Amino acid sequence: MNEDQLDPVIHAPARLRITVTLATLPAGDTLSFTRLQDLMALTPGNLITHLRKLEVAGYIQMDKTGSGVNAVTAVSLTGKGRAALESYTAALRKLLDTVSPEQPE
Amino acid sequence: MEDKRGTDEQLDAQRASDIVQDARNRATRALVIRRPVLFAVWGVAWLAGDGAIWLSVRGQRPYAGPTPAALMTLTFILAAATVATVILVGRAASGVGGLSAARRRLLLFAYLAGFVAILVLEAAIDHAGASRGVIGVYGAAAPVLLAGVVVAASAAALLDWSVFGLGCWFLVVGAGSGFAGPVAVWGVSALAGGVALLLTAALGGRLRGL
Secondary structure (H helix, E strand, O other): OOHHHOOOOOOOHHHHHHHHHHHHOOOOEEEEHHHHHHHHOOOHHHHHHHHHHHHHOOOEEEEEEOOHHHOEEEEEEOHHHHHHHHHHHHHHHHHHHHHOOOOOO | OOOOOOOOOOOOHHHHHHHHHHHHHHHHHHHOOOHHHHHHHHHHHHHHHHHHHHHHHOOOOOOOOOOHHHHHHHHHHHHHHHHHHHHHHHHHHOOEEEHHHHHHHHHHHHHHHHHHHHHHHHHHHHHOOOOHHHHHHHHHHHHHHHHHHHHHHHHHHHOOHHHHHHHHHHHHHHHHHHHHHHHHHHHHHHHHHHHHHHHHHHHHHHHHOO
């Protein structure tokens, strides 16, 4: 197994951080776009680009309420996204174990 | 050094693993409410608040009730603990919506409604002609029973066994401390309730590394 076999949607620094951050919240919780941007330290344009890629894959859901200056976008990890992150981290552990197997005593 | 936070740079497995760990730690620090700290705040408030009342009533023969100064102290301590709670929860919960936020609102409403109900019932007991001693026992034990029910019920919903145990302990303290009489009930409540909260905080802090 190599890095090419890891989920390419998640396997990018910014999207990995976003997915892990959203997975910290319990299922059913949402995070506002502004708080997520604050945590990720990304520009709004950069963040929205990564969020759209995750949304297209069905890993996150974005819900916009209100309009104009009162508009609030809530972002949440979907069940599919949570499962994808679990598969990704499992594959990552497997890959790291293959690269540096434990030395026998 | 070039900031590559927003780019699709190549990632090796080790770096990806480091990012997962780092992002998880940062998100936990930022988004998860530090319950051990909250328990410690309320443990100190409980110990100091009920302790202040106990200091004001000890030695009273017959029991006459807490002095205005002790009640003021209790009110100040409760207000300070509430402010600390609002700050701690507000920091972590800022921008977080959905089920947890709704659950927190309902829990707060249940607690406040229960507290108002306790005060109304205390007035009714007084109106019915109960002695100062009976009102004293009720005033000390009823909030502990309310805290027990709210804490145990909210922990049961999340299958949080340590906090469920804490709620059940409050019920034991609330029901049992009344036998100590209207004076000692405050001291028993302060020690049994406050110390239990501080122990839960210490245990939770050790487990979470806070």
